[in-house]
Amino acid sequence: xxxxxxxxxxxxxxxxxxxxxxxxxxxxxxxxxxxxxxxxxxxxxxxxxxxxxxxxxxxxxxxxxxxxxxxxxxxxxxxxxxxxxxxxxxxxxxxxxxxxxxxxxxxxxxxxxxxxxxxxxxxxxxxxx
Numbered sequence: 001x002x003x004x005x006x007x008x009x010x011x012x013x014x015x016x017x018x019x020x021x022x023x024x025x026x027x028x029x030x031x032x033x034x035x036x037x038x039x040x041x042x043x044x045x046x047x048x049x050x051x052x053x054x055x056x057x058x059x060x061x062x063x064x065x066x067x068x069x070x071x072x073x074x075x076x077x078x079x080x081x082x083x084x085x086x087x088x089x090x091x092x093x094x095x096x097x098x099x100x101x102x103x104x105x106x107x108x109x110x111x112x113x114x115x116x117x118x119x120x121x122x123x124x125x126x127x128x129x
Contacts, residue, residue: 018067021058022121025051025074029114036107052078066126070117073127077113081106 028051035043052075059071084106092099120127 014061015065015067018058018062018065019121019124021054022067022070025054026070026114026118026121028054029074029077030111030118033107033111033114037104037111048078066124067121069126069129070121072129073113073117077110077117081110 028047031043032048032051055071055074055078059068059075062068062071085103088099088102088106090099091102117127
């Protein structure tokens with residue numbers, strides 16, 4: 001008796017597994033993004049680092065699928081936000097208000113990108129490059 005492997009089912013299971021990982025990552029990003037725009041609600045960089053590590057580890061499994069774009073989207077979002085926060089940090093040293101305004105804008109941009117990604121993930125659409 002030979003076993004028959006249904007490739008379509010295996011691919012569907014992999015796609016659903018990657019989608020679950022994507023949702024976990026998006027929710028972690030969303031927690032950080034919402035906390036960033038609510039004064040005094042910081043959750044810490046640890047949650048964001050966990051999400052980034054998940055994305056970096058699982059990105060290779062998504063290669064060739066529409067979900068690969070979501071992994072890249074989240075990774076780029078975190079890296080750009082980190083760079084922008086670092087570049088604008090000296091504004092806090094000069095005057096508090098310019099730094100606070102810059103960080104509020106960066107945080108709003110971060111939140112926008114996460115929500116945009118979640119909407120596309122929900123519709124099973126790829127993100128733009």
